[in-house]
Amino acid sequence: MSREDEWPVRQLRMGRMEAFSDGVFAIAITLLVLEITVPEGSDSDLLRAVLDQWPSYLAYVVSFATVGAIWLAHTAMSEYLHHGDVWLLRINLLLLLLVSFLPFPSRLLAGSIGNPDAAKVAATVYGLTLLGSALAMSALWRHARSRNLVRPDAGDEEVVALTRKLTPGLAGYVVMIALGLFLPVVATVGYLLIAVFFIVPIHRMRRSAAVRAEGG
Amino acid sequence: MSREDEWPVRQLRMGRMEAFSDGVFAIAITLLVLEITVPEGSDSDLLRAVLDQWPSYLAYVVSFATVGAIWLAHTAMSEYLHHGDVWLLRINLLLLLLVSFLPFPSRLLAGSIGNPDAAKVAATVYGLTLLGSALAMSALWRHARSRNLVRPDAGDEEVVALTRKLTPGLAGYVVMIALGLFLPVVATVGYLLIAVFFIVPIHRMRRSAAVRAEGG
Amino acid sequence: MSREDEWPVRQLRMGRMEAFSDGVFAIAITLLVLEITVPEGSDSDLLRAVLDQWPSYLAYVVSFATVGAIWLAHTAMSEYLHHGDVWLLRINLLLLLLVSFLPFPSRLLAGSIGNPDAAKVAATVYGLTLLGSALAMSALWRHARSRNLVRPDAGDEEVVALTRKLTPGLAGYVVMIALGLFLPVVATVGYLLIAVFFIVPIHRMRRSAAVRAEGG
Amino acid sequence: MSREDEWPVRQLRMGRMEAFSDGVFAIAITLLVLEITVPEGSDSDLLRAVLDQWPSYLAYVVSFATVGAIWLAHTAMSEYLHHGDVWLLRINLLLLLLVSFLPFPSRLLAGSIGNPDAAKVAATVYGLTLLGSALAMSALWRHARSRNLVRPDAGDEEVVALTRKLTPGLAGYVVMIALGLFLPVVATVGYLLIAVFFIVPIHRMRRSAAVRAEGG
Numbered sequence A, B, C, D: 001m002s003r004e005d006e007w008p009v010r011q012l013r014m015g016r017m018e019a020f021s022d023g024v025f026a027i028a029i030t031l032l033v034l035e036i037t038v039p040e041g042s043d044s045d046l047l048r049a050v051l052d053q054w055p056s057y058l059a060y061v062v063s064f065a066t067v068g069a070i071w072l073a074h075t076a077m078s079e080y081l082h083h084g085d086v087w088l089l090r091i092n093l094l095l096l097l098l099v100s101f102l103p104f105p106s107r108l109l110a111g112s113i114g115n116p117d118a119a120k121v122a123a124t125v126y127g128l129t130l131l132g133s134a135l136a137m138s139a140l141w142r143h144a145r146s147r148n149l150v151r152p153d154a155g156d157e158e159v160v161a162l163t164r165k166l167t168p169g170l171a172g173y174v175v176m177i178a179l180g181l182f183l184p185v186v187a188t189v190g191y192l193l194i195a196v197f198f199i200v201p202i203h204r205m206r207r208s209a210a211v212r213a214e215g216g
Helices: A015-035 A042-052 A054-079 A086-101 A103-112 A116-146 A156-166 A170-180 A184-199 A202-215 B015-035 B043-052 B054-079 B086-101 B103-112 B116-146 B156-166 B170-180 B184-199 B202-215 C015-035 C043-052 C054-079 C086-101 C103-112 C116-146 C156-166 C170-180 C184-199 C202-215 D015-035 D042-052 D054-079 D086-101 D103-112 D116-146 D156-166 D170-180 D184-199 D202-215
Strands: none
Touching: A015 A054, A015 A086, A015 A103, A015 B015, A015 B086, A015 B103, A015 C015, A015 C054, A015 D015, A042 B103, A042 B116, A054 A086, A054 A103, A054 A116, A054 A156, A054 A184, A054 B015, A054 B086, A086 A103, A086 A116, A086 C015, A086 C054, A103 A116, A103 C015, A103 C043, A116 A156, A116 A170, A116 A184, A116 C043, A170 A184, B015 B054, B015 B086, B015 B103, B015 C015, B015 D015, B015 D086, B015 D103, B043 D103, B043 D116, B054 B086, B054 B103, B054 B116, B054 B156, B054 B184, B054 D015, B054 D086, B086 B103, B086 B116, B103 B116, B116 B156, B116 B170, B116 B184, B170 B184, C015 C054, C015 C086, C015 C103, C015 D015, C015 D054, C054 C086, C054 C103, C054 C116, C054 C156, C054 C184, C086 C103, C086 C116, C086 D015, C086 D054, C103 C116, C103 D015, C103 D042, C116 C156, C116 C170, C116 C184, C116 D042, C170 C184, D015 D054, D015 D086, D015 D103, D054 D086, D054 D103, D054 D116, D054 D156, D054 D184, D086 D103, D086 D116, D103 D116, D116 D156, D116 D170, D116 D184, D170 D184
């Protein structure tokens, strides 16, 4: 099996890939706050200056929710993996490249939301980065399934459920990217909703609330 | 139990959530130092310039102590958890959203402490972020208890003690937020004291000193 | 064996060194995005401003691929180590010193690519940092082999294959550094290709594609 | 033993404290590179501009070596600990407060080295931060010994050797701080030498070179 130039790595422990990914996710999610600043000399009316920063807060929350959703997906997926291989690491590097790039379109978005033409460009760059991340996440799981990296004791039903969650909402993203060409702020809110519904499926929310109401 | 859209995740290992949270805490706590700068051209009297930065040091120490206290609480709590579930991850993401936001109000505070009106706004934003973090931390533990995520071998007394520690000092924060509307610097020192007493309960300090004096 | 001033450390667990290294790699790889900014006042034609940033994207991708390749090599290597010693930590600190320095030459490169003379200086500084990192990585593995830190159950063939991968392409880097004195952009693309082929050996790519075509 | 306000934490696993500390060390050590910049408009003679940044490189190397030395000491120490307690976490937070503060005096030093008066202030602030870190590191180990947190199987000789390594070179730092009031650059080089000799004891270096010469 081994080729002369290939890495002599067969059954990688998952720990290292998880630790490195968690590091990148944690930093990408935390760097976003560095983008939020109030203009110099806004001491005379700081409340207004703070409120005027709403595009930065919006961009912060959208990007935080998106990275959080990717982290959640990555964690759920790696719970189902028995071991890794070198191609898993390669696809994972591609995913991390896109995630760690996110602070840049996020900053573009925050800085341009007051200018319709600029906001359209920013929303498009933002959406393409999200679409790329979703595709990389999906490729990671497809690779794991096709190379038998999934834990043998994983139930078929669970694997199917996870596959459904990790199949990117291509249609959703394409619609939002198209929408962003006309209504960039609406598309930005759309990206937030996609991430939040990904993290917390709405049906489950209602049901869980019901369970809590009964149980609590 | 499983719904069509829910994550097929039942008994999560805690390691991943701990590693990601530690990453975010570590970065949030370390980024704070980037806010501390001396003005350009202060070489002629650097000592004075360094001393004039006291609001930055105060903000640094307050935020460091607060994130440190949250980290300590998070660590103590997760020692008592047997496993996680997907809602624990969700509430944890909310906590991390607030913690990683902290460098922004921290910077506001450091930059506005010389201007009473601005400092009142900054202290209020700061206090609300802290209050939110305390509520999220408390929600995390309440969720863990209500869903039986706590280790079976945890003693009742210990669980009660931890619950008491993790019940947010709502009254304390509300008083400080109100106080910050009039005396922002006093409120800032108050936030420091809350964090330090949270990390090191004063009774225990005295007792420990006594034990040391005897034992050492 | 133990000298008076030496650390009393014999068989170090690898976990700590891996965690610290993963932290540094993750941060170095993520900080790169902070260098990418669009000029103030580019709202009027943001698309052009975004496209004009191509040197920053190139520098970002080259540095990401390089740090990714080093991380992959570090992970593959540490899979083969049974334990560490204090010299392994020292050589590892040297590697991390070079890797965490990389954002600086990366920024130099991104900022100077439009100016041939400046770009030559930047490409040289960049190439020397890469060469140093490759030498440190190689020294790490050589040390591990000479001090019997390699797992006893590692196959000879695998150890030879890993040694071949971790022997730095000295010739390749020297050629690129020399080339960079005349054609800095070509050398930069060369650094990208070295990193990508290191991550994904091309023979294996073709073969893997064939296997996929058959298997899929 | 338990007091009403004390954390109900008895035998903490070390993993969490190690992960959080590694995160802070990794970030503090990597943030240092953000301080290194060349002035705007230095494209016309980038080589000179890069060389003129030598104070930044010096500060970078000194701070990297210092954080590296602290990390090495922290790792060696935690190899000998069987478990932690809540006071260990508290002293550790104090250590991390000082380590994560280091980028500020490091930046002061890099920015003021051309101005003797400013450099004296910067070298003093720098030295005091290092002295504080060394004291906190030492307190951590003293606490571990006095509270029986050390692994039962640790040899007496090893514990003594580690104690000797972790006893801060108070005299050395005090001398350097005093020296820095007159010769700040010499003191800075002194801090570098202290860190490097701490990482690599010189006797051992010579001996190791001899062993290598024989063995290799």
